[in-house]
Amino acid sequence: MLYTVIKKNLYQDSVSLMLLTNHLSAVEGVTQVQVMMGTPANKDIFKSSGLYTEELEEANPSDLCIVVDTDDESVVENVVEETDSYLNSQTEASQQSTIPTVRTWEMAENKLPTADVALISIAGEHATAEANKALDRGLNVFMFSDNVPVEDELQLKTRAQEEGLIVMGPDCGTGILDGVPMAFANVVEKGNIGIVGASGTGIQEVSSIIGRNGSGVSQAIGTGGRDLSSEIGAITTIRGLQVLDQDPETDVITYISKPPAPAVREKVVEVFKTLSKPVVAIFMGDKPREAHDNVHYTWTLEDTARKALELANGSNHYSCNFIEDKDLQKIKENNQQRYIKGYFCGGTLANEAAMVIEDALKLDASHEHPEGMMLQYEGHEVVDLGDDAYTQGRAHPMIDPTLRVEKVEEAAADDETAVILLDNVIGYGAHDDMAGVFAPVIEKAKQQAASEGKAFVAIASVTGTEEDPQVFQDQVDKLKAAGVIVTESNAQATKLAVEMVNYLNGENSEVENIDNAEVENDKVQALISNKPRVINIGLRNFADAIMEHGGDVVQYQWAPIAGGNKRLAKILEKLK
Amino acid sequence: MEYQSIQEANEAVTQQILESQPFLLDVVPAKDVISELDGKVLLHAGPPIKWENMTHPMQGSCIGATLFEGWADNEDDAKKMLESGEIKFVPCHSVDAVGPMGGITSANMPVVIVENKVNGKRAYCNLNEGIGAVLRFGAYNDEVINRLKWMKDILGPALSKALKQIDGGMNVNVTVAKAITMGDEFHQRNIAASALFLKDIVPYLLTADLPEKELQEVTQFLADTDQFFLNIMMATGKVVMDSAAEIEEGSVITALSRNGDEFGIKVSGLGDQWFTAPVNTPDGLYFSGYSTDDANPDMGDSAITEAYGVGGMAMIAAPGVTRFVGTGGFNDAVETSDEMREICVGNNPNLSIPTWDFQGACLGIDIRKVVETGITPVINTGIAHKTAGIGQIGAGTVRVPLECFEKALEALAEKYGVEVE
Numbered sequence: 001m002l003y004t005v006i007k008k009n010l011y012q013d014s015v016s017l018m019l020l021t022n023h024l025s026a027v028e029g030v031t032q033v034q035v036m037m038g039t040p041a042n043k044d045i046f047k048s049s050g051l052y053t054e055e056l057e058e059a060n061p062s063d064l065c066i067v068v069d070t071d072d073e074s075v076v077e078n079v080v081e082e083t084d085s086y087l088n089s090q091t092e093a094s095q096q097s098t099i100p101t102v103r104t105w106e107m108a109e110n111k112l113p114t115a116d117v118a119l120i121s122i123a124g125e126h127a128t129a130e131a132n133k134a135l136d137r138g139l140n141v142f143m144f145s146d147n148v149p150v151e152d153e154l155q156l157k158t159r160a161q162e163e164g165l166i167v168m169g170p171d172c173g174t175g176i177l178d179g180v181p182m183a184f185a186n187v188v189e190k191g192n193i194g195i196v197g198a199s200g201t202g203i204q205e206v207s208s209i210i211g212r213n214g215s216g217v218s219q220a221i222g223t224g225g226r227d228l229s230s231e232i233g234a235i236t237t238i239r240g241l242q243v244l245d246q247d248p249e250t251d252v253i254t255y256i257s258k259p260p261a262p263a264v265r266e267k268v269v270e271v272f273k274t275l276s277k278p279v280v281a282i283f284m285g286d287k288p289r290e291a292h293d294n295v296h297y298t299w300t301l302e303d304t305a306r307k308a309l310e311l312a313n314g315s316n317h318y319s320c321n322f323i324e325d326k327d328l329q330k331i332k333e334n335n336q337q338r339y340i341k342g343y344f345c346g347g348t349l350a351n352e353a354a355m356v357i358e359d360a361l362k363l364d365a366s367h368e369h370p371e372g373m374m375l376q377y378e379g380h381e382v383v384d385l386g387d388d389a390y391t392q393g394r395a396h397p398m399i400d401p402t403l404r405v406e407k408v409e410e411a412a413a414d415d416e417t418a419v420i421l422l423d424n425v426i427g428y429g430a431h432d433d434m435a436g437v438f439a440p441v442i443e444k445a446k447q448q449a450a451s452e453g454k455a456f457v458a459i460a461s462v463t464g465t466e467e468d469p470q471v472f473q474d475q476v477d478k479l480k481a482a483g484v485i486v487t488e489s490n491a492q493a494t495k496l497a498v499e500m501v502n503y504l505n506g507e508n509s510e511v512e513n514i515d516n517a518e519v520e521n522d523k524v525q526a527l528i529s530n531k532p533r534v535i536n537i538g539l540r541n542f543a544d545a546i547m548e549h550g551g552d553v554v555q556y557q558w559a560p561i562a563g564g565n566k567r568l569a570k571i572l573e574k575l576k
Numbered sequence: 577m578e579y580q581s582i583q584e585a586n587e588a589v590t591q592q593i594l595e596s597q598p599f600l601l602d603v604v605p606a607k608d609v610i611s612e613l614d615g616k617v618l619l620h621a622g623p624p625i626k627w628e629n630m631t632h633p634m635q636g637s638c639i640g641a642t643l644f645e646g647w648a649d650n651e652d653d654a655k656k657m658l659e660s661g662e663i664k665f666v667p668c669h670s671v672d673a674v675g676p677m678g679g680i681t682s683a684n685m686p687v688v689i690v691e692n693k694v695n696g697k698r699a700y701c702n703l704n705e706g707i708g709a710v711l712r713f714g715a716y717n718d719e720v721i722n723r724l725k726w727m728k729d730i731l732g733p734a735l736s737k738a739l740k741q742i743d744g745g746m747n748v749n750v751t752v753a754k755a756i757t758m759g760d761e762f763h764q765r766n767i768a769a770s771a772l773f774l775k776d777i778v779p780y781l782l783t784a785d786l787p788e789k790e791l792q793e794v795t796q797f798l799a800d801t802d803q804f805f806l807n808i809m810m811a812t813g814k815v816v817m818d819s820a821a822e823i824e825e826g827s828v829i830t831a832l833s834r835n836g837d838e839f840g841i842k843v844s845g846l847g848d849q850w851f852t853a854p855v856n857t858p859d860g861l862y863f864s865g866y867s868t869d870d871a872n873p874d875m876g877d878s879a880i881t882e883a884y885g886v887g888g889m890a891m892i893a894a895p896g897v898t899r900f901v902g903t904g905g906f907n908d909a910v911e912t913s914d915e916m917r918e919i920c921v922g923n924n925p926n927l928s929i930p931t932w933d934f935q936g937a938c939l940g941i942d943i944r945k946v947v948e949t950g951i952t953p954v955i956n957t958g959i960a961h962k963t964a965g966i967g968q969i970g971a972g973t974v975r976v977p978l979e980c981f982e983k984a985l986e987a988l989a990e991k992y993g994v995e996v997e
Contacts, residue, residue, distance in 0.1 A: 011950075062950070101911075103918045103949050563950045568982060570996040571989045572948050575827070576581055 003076045004055035007064040011037065011559050012087065018395040020086050022402060027082055029075035030068060038063040039564065045393040061564035099543050101555045105133055108535045112554040116527050119182060120145055121538030122558050127170060128152040130537055135159055139535065140527050143169030143224065144183045147388060150231050157235040164522040166239050172222035173200020176207065177532040180551040183542055184398060186427040187467035191216020193308045194250035196240040198223045201346025201425055202256040202301055204463050205490060209305035211465040215312055218249040219528050228260030238271050243524050245275045254308045255281040258351065280307045284348065285355045300491035301352055327455035328500060331418050334454065338504050339379030340497045341411040342421035343404050345397035346463065349423045350374045350384035353494040357382065360498040379416040398430045401437045412445035412456055418504055419457045419497040423490055424475055426464035428545035435475040439482035446483050457500060458484045461493040577825045585826030589844045590921050590940040592820040597693040598812040599745035603735040607683035609700055610671045616647055619668045621679025621877045622835025623850040627658050631836035631872050633714030636964025637678035640716030644724045645682050669831060673700040674810045674877035677712035677960060685724065686732025690748060690811040692819050699815035701807045703727055706800060707968060714964035734794045738780035746776060748812045749926060756927050756937065761894035762809045763878060763887030764956040764971060769805035774798045806878065813880035820844060827988055828921060829941040832883045832953065832976060836875035841980045843943055846987055853979035858959050860972015872960040874974045879955045885924055885938040888954035888973055889916045892932045912954060919945040946981040
């Protein structure tokens, strides 16, 4: 039975509400629950999730709507109580902070007149307008928001270029500006390796490996995944490369990209040639080319980090441990169990895993990736659960593990599954204990399998550093304790999975290991030469991380103009 | 319009506020300065309202005023006169006046005259009666009527004699600027300003040639009445905001007021028109034995103080009363004032607030910012019992309904030829 509670005029941003929904799901007796603002789009989501009720008809975009599916009406009261206490304790927490909070651009500028970048993480449909307001004020833009139309991206980037500014993103997951983490980022020591990347988790993986090997990152500039499309033409990528070339703290430039449009790729390579510093570049999925003009190409993210480290330090400690697993024998007895199931929260990590598997197993898989399905071949499956298809009405899997837990449970119960492959991306903004969520899930699944006389292997890598709030080693230890094999990198995790499958299939093929050694201005400049001064529009914990690392920050508590009333918003636009 | 933009017009409006020089000139019977009070006429708070729509406390005030004026000699007759329409009602705001709570003002009640020396404009407000059973909360027993008579016969003339000795009148800006550094926000708390007023007026009372008994009664009354300055502040707010309204352009609030039924606002670019919506009931702390169920809906012209930028808009100036008005601790008061600043044109350097890092009080509420952010002005207010005569039962805050601003914005769009589908 569905019960509806509508709280009038209580605006909360969607991330808070997703976290709240997650929290409420745990209330005893709740079959299903959803909390959202009463916008038309959200009402559609209620409909599609089978939680639509007549009462929602009346709800306004500024009304908080709770729909509970439960057999016991008394549960509804508990849900409402939990909601109130959750929203209230949130306010208390924010009151303790010393980060100034504002509600308008004017006051944001009053509180931080020296601001040089806006970090935008509000819903995509509103993000472009706010990004333009930031550019109006001469601010660089870091756009975490996704679901921004490509034509908006082009307008913003073209405008920024003309005005001597840079737009990082949209859908820019991470960045490091003069040692200060932006959005999802790992705590990496300051060093001499600069990164430009079209991939959030790619940047995180590379910078984490750099950090764990005692080196550091000068800057990490995210471009957003579409920067390399032919529509955008790598505007931000090129700008970022040039800025790092001028940056006195950067000695080596690392470039990480998802597969680009061919013409754009050539354009970027031409820019590499003009740079005065050595470049290590990875175009995910492309076989590395010959090195040229001080430009080195790599195959995996780990290779990229190693090569950058080598160039930055003149040293190279490549090591890789292979672990024998006793469960493999048991798996070998079951002829069906020959497949890898990979569930990722990092898009680039999923892409890397798919690429390594395809290559090593010589699969002729489709390169279309609908709904984050990075690889689907016979029983092999690699899914990017951070894909938009999975994040509508739900937080990103780096924050909310619910869906991934379900996938892992399903895979563990699936007779075809030999290896479950996972990533664990830690750092600011990410779930505070992902290993703690998955350890019991895997442990239980292993016990279940054992009770049926079966087994499966779980392999994971952790992307992050010891300085991250979740602590790299703690996460590794928790996973290991649950029987998960934890490797140094995502590439190694995948290679190990492939070797196991080859072994199970009785083949002897080696994973191809390409030896890299043989193959081988302005306001933006000002932005990276000092700790960033940030107007943070959206997710509040991004502001906390910035402040903790010495950046100046103002929290702009954003809400839709005129409470979402489009007519009034238009009048306001014109009444100047 | 003669300004390039609404922003420029708003700056002209706020400049009028900053340049105003309000002086307290005199205390006189209302009928001497308000020509409309020439027959059976009562002034009331807020936008126009009919007898039948008034809440009980305002009706009680009307009965009290009818008895005070001697139009009737008992409650029943007074009620009949009021019900029959024999007594006309006029909003205070329409006759250069303001009145707290019910705002009921009649011909023979003494009023303060505050003049803006810049343009000669004047505004009026009745005198504060103190606390307990008082007319403004709807009480009309003998004690109330006798006090009103004493105010008419003794207090008003005494203050008039004292004020007339001050050349040019008493400079209100000086008192306000001092008192805001002493913890007053001029709506819920006026104790510092009232004390300063007493300090400044006493020498002149002593030389006003008053009989000793009267002198004693008057000084005792002023010493006892912590909110005495509120009514002076209200007249000041009225004359300053009416001066600002002379610009006749822009989107700045020039009046905030409520009559127990509707909340009304006026806007600098929209002339004398009220934009109204149903009032809210205040939130706050109640004296023991009372609760929200007993509360009368919001009323009074005293929100002119918030229009001027003090009262709830300057919550942080008065940390002492923040908890009393239900806003919690010091940090909450900072937050409230920071929030109010979001909807204003600027800060008023004449009213520097020490507890707000010496920022000036809020200056000029811009209706565009209110609609954009959904942040509505917060009003500090007393809470009346819904039954006439019981009086004040608590204090708290109340928000101006957003609808008033949305309606005004639509009207402003029409005035400036902005069309949207």
